[in-house]
Amino acid sequence: MSKTSSAPGTSVAPGTHTLPSYLQADKLGPWGNYLQQVDRVIPHLGSLGRWAETLKRPKRVLIVDVPINMDDGTIAHFEGYRVQHNVSRGPGKGGVRFHQDVTLSEVMALSAWMSIKNAAVNVPFGGAKGGIRVDPKTISMGELERITRRYTSEIGIIIGPTKDIPAPDVNTNEQVMAWMMDTYSMNTGSTSTGVVTGKPVDLGGSLGRRDATGRGVFTVGVEAARHIDLDISTSRVAVQGFGNVGGVAGRLFHETGARIVAVQDHGGTIYREAGLDVPALIRHVAETGSVSGFPNAEVIADELFWEVDCDILIPAALEEQITAANAGRIKARMIIEGANGPTTPEADDILQERNVLVLPDVIANAGGVTVSYFEWVQDFSSFFWDEAEINARLVRIMREAFAGVWQVAQDHKVTLRTATFIVACKRILHTRQLRGLYP
Numbered sequence: 001m002s003k004t005s006s007a008p009g010t011s012v013a014p015g016t017h018t019l020p021s022y023l024q025a026d027k028l029g030p031w032g033n034y035l036q037q038v039d040r041v042i043p044h045l046g047s048l049g050r051w052a053e054t055l056k057r058p059k060r061v062l063i064v065d066v067p068i069n070m071d072d073g074t075i076a077h078f079e080g081y082r083v084q085h086n087v088s089r090g091p092g093k094g095g096v097r098f099h100q101d102v103t104l105s106e107v108m109a110l111s112a113w114m115s116i117k118n119a120a121v122n123v124p125f126g127g128a129k130g131g132i133r134v135d136p137k138t139i140s141m142g143e144l145e146r147i148t149r150r151y152t153s154e155i156g157i158i159i160g161p162t163k164d165i166p167a168p169d170v171n172t173n174e175q176v177m178a179w180m181m182d183t184y185s186m187n188t189g190s191t192s193t194g195v196v197t198g199k200p201v202d203l204g205g206s207l208g209r210r211d212a213t214g215r216g217v218f219t220v221g222v223e224a225a226r227h228i229d230l231d232i233s234t235s236r237v238a239v240q241g242f243g244n245v246g247g248v249a250g251r252l253f254h255e256t257g258a259r260i261v262a263v264q265d266h267g268g269t270i271y272r273e274a275g276l277d278v279p280a281l282i283r284h285v286a287e288t289g290s291v292s293g294f295p296n297a298e299v300i301a302d303e304l305f306w307e308v309d310c311d312i313l314i315p316a317a318l319e320e321q322i323t324a325a326n327a328g329r330i331k332a333r334m335i336i337e338g339a340n341g342p343t344t345p346e347a348d349d350i351l352q353e354r355n356v357l358v359l360p361d362v363i364a365n366a367g368g369v370t371v372s373y374f375e376w377v378q379d380f381s382s383f384f385w386d387e388a389e390i391n392a393r394l395v396r397i398m399r400e401a402f403a404g405v406w407q408v409a410q411d412h413k414v415t416l417r418t419a420t421f422i423v424a425c426k427r428i429l430h431t432r433q434l435r436g437l438y439p
Helices: 029-044 046-056 104-120 141-155 174-188 209-227 246-255 278-288 302-307 345-353 367-381 387-412 416-435
Strands: 060-069 075-086 092-098 126-132 164-168 236-240 259-265 268-271 298-300 312-315 334-336 357-359
Touching: 029 046, 029 104, 029 345, 029 416, 046 416, 060 104, 060 141, 075 104, 075 141, 075 164, 092 104, 092 141, 092 174, 092 367, 104 126, 104 367, 104 416, 126 141, 126 164, 141 174, 164 174, 164 367, 209 246, 209 312, 209 334, 209 357, 209 367, 209 387, 236 246, 246 259, 246 278, 246 312, 259 278, 259 302, 268 302, 298 302, 345 357, 357 416, 367 387, 387 416
Parallel strands: 092 126, 092 164, 236 259, 236 312, 312 334, 334 357
Antiparallel strands: 060 075, 075 126, 259 268, 268 298
């Protein structure tokens, strides 16, 4: 992917991009994967293609210093980000991750995928994302709270219930969202429950939010299985990542009769051909933090996870897990992306050639943001729904969104990822066209 320049008012050919000065053309990382995905959709945008460059530039990028007092009396500085990719359709919406390897490229890509995801399921949000370069396992609870509060104060100038609404992501949870909500509320002088979603229920959180992403993964998986004549009740499933997404999806597939034959997380990879005891594994992970040491399971090398004989593979960990190096070894008929960006464009092409159906992240894991939308609406109205109603609304929206994407894929003879981008980008760019440019 090369860096090119173009005169004002001219278009840039697909495959080449005018990059901002803060990125390196030879080290684009996840943002480069996103740009390739956008290039694949441009030929299908028709007259809206005039606005396509909008998709390749984040609206706003904020990099902040996060200094805190450590427990040992020293002062430490952490690097934080908040990126708003597009807000044409509504406030920015996207999670905050705490991870030692977070980069600006990663947060930019995640914010862009949130734009696509929100438009794909047609909730009235734009895309945003945040992150801090920190390993939460190496700090105390007090230090974690101080990092969270200082970060929230630093990005407070661009977030808000009608501007940008953070949510949990990798290594963040309900407690982190509670601290963020409280910090924002203290800084603005009034309780603002709608500034974040994924909060504890007692602070305006929504029932069903914790399981929402995994439930969405399961829902689109069931819908796709019908199209390829795959019997879920007799299928074998392998899951990478067994936390809030992979664990919930694994439980729901298990409850339908599917066998969860392999699970991998940061602690290692376990396998059992007859199927793992999923309820026991969920308890084990909750108690120990990893699948490592789970009884009645065979420990296998991490690389062998990609060769497990299964029908459904669910990558629900981090991005860029399925690459050109391992895509050819995958035996699954269907991949459901629970994580954001787990498959590289090169791997996508290999999987397509091998007739492996990929349910892309931008539709498959949109259950979380869908219920975040419900939470946001409930906070504004101070009227809350029961869990059955929330789950029913979630399943209906996911089914309808997937049906639309499937039809576009058939009509255009493209992958489900490109079809999802077609649906979403047309919605984003049509809104951009209607609003025009200000001033």
